[in-house]
Amino acid sequence: MSTSASSTSSALTFDITPRVDPVTEAEREVILSDPGFGNYFTDHMVAIDWSTDEGWHGARVQPYGPLLLDPAASVLHYGQEIFEGVKAYRHADGSVWTFRPEQNGERLQRSAYRLALPELPVDMFVESLRQVVQIDEAWVPSAPETSLYLRPFMIANESFLGVRPSQRVAYYVIASPAGAYFQGGVTDVSIWLSTQYSRAGRGGTGAAKCGGNYAASLLPQREAYENGCAQVLFLDSENGNRIEELGGMNVFLVKSDGTLVTPEINGSILEGVTRDSIITLAKARGIHVEERPVTVDEWRAGVADGSIVEAFACGTAAVVTPIAELKSDEFTLTMPPVEDRVSMSLRQELTDIQYGRIPDVHGWLVRLDAGETTEA
Numbered sequence: 001m002s003t004s005a006s007s008t009s010s011a012l013t014f015d016i017t018p019r020v021d022p023v024t025e026a027e028r029e030v031i032l033s034d035p036g037f038g039n040y041f042t043d044h045m046v047a048i049d050w051s052t053d054e055g056w057h058g059a060r061v062q063p064y065g066p067l068l069l070d071p072a073a074s075v076l077h078y079g080q081e082i083f084e085g086v087k088a089y090r091h092a093d094g095s096v097w098t099f100r101p102e103q104n105g106e107r108l109q110r111s112a113y114r115l116a117l118p119e120l121p122v123d124m125f126v127e128s129l130r131q132v133v134q135i136d137e138a139w140v141p142s143a144p145e146t147s148l149y150l151r152p153f154m155i156a157n158e159s160f161l162g163v164r165p166s167q168r169v170a171y172y173v174i175a176s177p178a179g180a181y182f183q184g185g186v187t188d189v190s191i192w193l194s195t196q197y198s199r200a201g202r203g204g205t206g207a208a209k210c211g212g213n214y215a216a217s218l219l220p221q222r223e224a225y226e227n228g229c230a231q232v233l234f235l236d237s238e239n240g241n242r243i244e245e246l247g248g249m250n251v252f253l254v255k256s257d258g259t260l261v262t263p264e265i266n267g268s269i270l271e272g273v274t275r276d277s278i279i280t281l282a283k284a285r286g287i288h289v290e291e292r293p294v295t296v297d298e299w300r301a302g303v304a305d306g307s308i309v310e311a312f313a314c315g316t317a318a319v320v321t322p323i324a325e326l327k328s329d330e331f332t333l334t335m336p337p338v339e340d341r342v343s344m345s346l347r348q349e350l351t352d353i354q355y356g357r358i359p360d361v362h363g364w365l366v367r368l369d370a371g372e373t374t375e376a
């Protein structure tokens with residue numbers, strides 16, 4: 001491959017090989033007018049290699065395209081894989097920003113540790129996002145509530161069928177323009193309560209963002225669809241009565257006195273950046289936030305006696321999604337109609353920060369486009 005440019009981060013130099021046949025501006029405009037989610041990918045990707053001998057090396061920006069994997073690559077057999085989900089947001093002045101990327105970088109390190117993968121330094125992680133956004137900046141949409149969704153991931157690619165941590169690993173970042181998650185306004189969702197399947201157990205990989213957790217959620221997810229629900233709520237595997245989270249989103253309840261209640265980080269729940277941001281914004285408003293075990297019985301009793309008035313899910317992709325009902329084999333719990341919902345007001349504040357519509361008082365935004373590289 002010919003290298004036509006290079007760009008240096010604090011620790012690594014990225015060799016840059018631009019694509020010779022990029023998507024035309026006209027084609028890209030068609031895609032950006034209705035990208036959906038996860039359907040289209042930008043012209044370039046980032047790749048960094050790792051081996052036990054050389055550590056992190058070979059950082060590069062290359063044309064987006066298929067990976068060449070040996071059929072014996074360990075990721076294909078033992079699922080040694082982790083990922084992240086991050087968005088780049090275009091502000092009204094054209095600049096491009098991301099939200100708390102060091103949180104994702106640190107979480108990728110925690111996931112790596114649990115999956116016996118190497119830990120990518122956080123500054124290299126943030127630089128990898130910057131590299132892909134700078135070369136493909138034209139792919140960041142500008143319509144309201146749209147973004148460029150960034151998907152960093154790491155795979156074990158040693159050709160070896162013995163069961164042990166891979167001695168060769170690759171890290172990539174791909175980027176996909178994302179439309180407004182809810183077209184025509186946020187809609188409430190119905191959630192299926194999975195009583196048969198768990199997503200994570202004590203000492204398992206529930207707190208790591210790894211593909212295997214998602215693989216395990218697909219069968220209950222199908223059950224949810226068959227029951228008219230969009231997502232699955234998983235319970236703890238020990239007692240089977242504490243709510244944990246959805247397949248890819250954390251969960252909150254809102255009490256009639258305004259208190260927010262969410263399951264505490266217990267080793268089997270994924271520690272969402274959105275979850276943490278919601279807690280911070282709520283506390284700044286003087287809202288009391290309880291992180292503690294929450295049972296389905298408490299939720300049902302609270303709705304019955306009027307002390308629990310809202311439920312919502314949160315994550316980077318959909319931000320905040322109000323839950324309309326919780327269904328299971330045995331019951332359907334319908335949330336009451338509420339005006340001026342706390343969930344929607346927190347959603348508004350969070351997206352206003354992300355899109356630069358209100359001041360970033362928490363210092364959460366990091367600029368990614370070439371205009372400037374300092375923090376807000």
Ligand SMILES: *Cc1c(COP(=O)(O)O)cnc(C)c1O
Binds near residue numbers: 247270275316
């Ligand atoms: C990614 C993810 C979340 C949400 O995390 P954010 O950082 O808020 O996007 C919640 N639960 C699971 C299982 C996840 O994989």
